[in-house]
Amino acid sequence: MRILLLSNSPSKWMMRISSRYFSSIELPKFYATPIFYVNSVPHIGHLYTTIYADALHRFTRLCHPDAVTIFSTGTDEHGLKIQKSAQSKNTDLSTYCDQVSAKFRQLFDDASTSHTHFIRTTDNQHKKSVTNLWNILVEKGFIYKSKYCGYYSINDEAFVPDNLIRTNSAGEKISIETGHKLEWYEEENYVFRLSQLQDQVIDWIDNRLIMKPQNFHTALKADIRNIKNFKDVSVSRSKSRLCWGIEVPNDNSQLIYVWFDALTNYLTVAGYPNHDLTVWPPCHVIGKDIIKFHCIYWPAFLIAAGLQPPNLVYCHSHWLYDRQKMSKSLGNVVDPFDCIERFTADGIRYFLLKEGTPHSDSNFNIDAVKTCLNAELADTFGNLLNRCTSNKLNPQQYYPQNISLNEMNEILPESMETIDYIQNLSKQCYQAYSDGNFHIGIAHVMTGLRLVNSLFNIIRPWELPKILNNEINQKRLECLLFLSLESIRIAAILLKPIIPNISTSIFRKLNIQPEFCLWKSAEMNVTQHELYSHHQQLHVNRISTEKLIIFSKLI
Template sequence: MSATAFISTTIPYVNAQPHLGHAFEYVQTDSFARHMMRQRDVFFLSGSDENSLKNVLAAQREGIATQQLVDRNVRYFERLIEALGIGVDHFIRTSVSAEHIAGATEIWKRLEARGDIYSKDYEGLYCVGCEQFYAPAELVDGKCPEHLTVPEMISEQNLFFRLSRYAEPLLAELESGRMRVFPESRLNEVTSFIRSGLDDISISRSVERARGWGIPVPDSDSDSQVMYVWIDALTNYVNALGWTRDTENYRRFWVDTDKRVHVMGKGVLRFHAVYWPAMLLSAGLPLPTEVVVHGYITSAGQKLSKSLGNAVDPMDLVERYGQDAVRYLLLADFSPFGDGDFSEERLVSRYNTDLANGLGNLVSRITAMTVRYRDGALPASGALDAPETALVEQALTSTAESLSAMDRYDHREALARVWDLVRKANAYVDERAPWHLARSAEQGDTEAARSLDTVLHQTYLVVRRLGVLLRPFVPDASARILTALNEDPQLQEKDLSADPSGRRIEKAPPLFPKLEVA
């Protein structure tokens, strides 16, 4: 296998502007992608799901064409991606991408050729918000569990996919570990769902109910049907790689890689861990290797949602508090797998405590002392005593534990281990008190002078390491830290063994100015 990886966010509906939950998934996935880049070439995909009835209804409420609405709203998502520093390689749009439409059509044809598509009359409870049919037992007090609205009873003749045919093959993929689900509780949820019995699923909608919007079913006998939005949307992951043309990207990042990762919220787990792999099995394409499932960001315990009217505007947060503060809060404060409550007070508190007072103070101290005591030239290190040995051990431990946590998609744990090193380094500086060593050195104490050199050098090594470790989480801040040390902003872990003695350093400007709740 080649040293490559594919990773994707889900593609959100664009019936309204993005909320903080979208920002969470973008930042999560970006941190995972940047972590993978340590050892792999990575293809990072995102995009917009534009062929949904939700978009049609939103356009009708505004009195504009659906294409006009999605063209306008997709720009909000693209601007958020840019504002958050999300390093996507491709952003796919399902209503306008010829590659996507061709790929969705070809996968449909493959499912049909396999004998996995048939027609039947159907009646069921449908939630437009989820774009999903629900069984009565899945409702909560007769309402959709996601949107808290009463589903609509729909009766029509649709085309169905023989999902029931793939229960055993799906279980084999999951139980063998060829397709992994994080966290384990979600794996248990998926396997329990499959073992309870898979029903065939409706994969088309009438043109009338779809209001003429969507990708047509590729069959002249079914010209009154369009593809169900999820069946269309899920194919984006391979369509973006140009699978129908057997492109180099498709080969490198889907067929020949051992890491095909989808990141998503818990509400769409079934689509990604059951429906999509079953479609791939039917079409004869490789399956994802890892499905990473996050919880919801809540407000007063309630899921943030455009339809529930409690959405938090992430662009507004970035504009008022900055990219570092928003990214850091989402990755350091929120569980990668569970729900968590958001508040601006918490955002400001974590930023000021960890970034401004903790990390920013450490960078300021080491650069200022190097300028003051050694005229900006980093001295060589002397022999290591117990405090230095403990600092080095903490640096190695924090590095190993942080990287291991990211291998498990646990960004919160990874940052917690990085901050063990930040605290240790600040405590080391306080313990060694280089200002006292400098005073003694000025009075002719050569041993104090050597100890001062060692403190400056060893603290520099820690700050340099922190700059590299933090790249997946706060990439702009990482670059500023390394620049403050006169290092390459793209310095890699393999270069941390290089001796920086003699490097010229200037006092760093404030890297993390204090914030107040705006």
């Protein structure tokens, strides 16, 4: 069953909301996902990484609406496995990259991401950035030419150190980290002097890097302690086996290593080398399988070039399907386009961010998606909105006014616990979101909405008009509607990084001005004087009469 999001154009919201800013935590202004290989079409993992970064970016914008922010994503289009993928499909390399990159761009647009930059490593400006960084490292003596040999993973586009290699039952060399088959290569390459930067990289990891969740930072520190000496790393590949990439300056027999090329995309987005890096450094959002590249190699490249390494990295775990690792051979790779078609962008965003636990792998299951969306978006959130805007309980279709919190506590003493909980929601969500734990913040919001829903069962407002002393009962009904509609407004603000389309539709439904859709307005800490010092100028704030269904039940 399709999900409907119907709304009306907004009119003025006539309430003055007083607010406190809850935290001094500084939020980044530049978020960046890894750029994704175009050796295959996008899968659910690509979508999760990108909406995770998007939620962080939207959260920053909600808290700092006037700040200039960047959110970059894109595609990594060079390297051996992309070359082989295009050859296997008998397709021209450039055409192949155009086609697959377009699918990633379409996916992120369909998923309602707020990215400001979509970068491709085949862009001319990016090639200039890579060449410039390379030349600086050569000038500083950090790149030299030497014979390089070792076991190489085509899938990972990387040489694998001896301590991370095992032999399988067939006698083949396998990467312990990824399970991918390795091949022995010997060739003359350009090499980066990683060994000279060991102390500086370790100091950065130990004393400057903030990595969330903490378990990944702890594991990284343990890993570098187990490495007695950093070895210099190859940063080029011979054209004799690779033809698709950026040429090494002044040596057309070599191509720049794909990871050196890919990591430089963050500098390209920031305007390097033509502009001052005013938004530098980026906040990285990465999967746990590429920590080594972003937290050892990348800071080493930057330190060598005299640039500041990133000081904040959000890392997340992987998605399983029915408790099994997703793979083409098992036929259990989840198609993100199909998910958006079946559950809408907001639906699949909600499930992934609600059920995704960054510190450990999460499980994907179609029935689990349906259960989650039915129980929370349809029954909890949608049911509350429908109750508050029903003709039976709210025949005038209005947002009650002239009600203070003290008045609500007096007239609706049953609501005191709920009011306290709603009042603290933005504090709880701020901490959870800034830690990258969207699943915790969402759980807090849903608990608040369930508390409000439970008040309807306690107060039974549909019976109030039948009871004598209608003036008191009418006031009780108004207080319940006010509390419920305020809770919906606050929930829509706090969930906007997660479900941006639904939140926007709710704001329109309730006729709320944009200034009261920001994080600083996500509370009910109001007094009679603050709200209504100019109440003579107010008029009744009417709710849109057009029906809004937040989320329909899924069959």
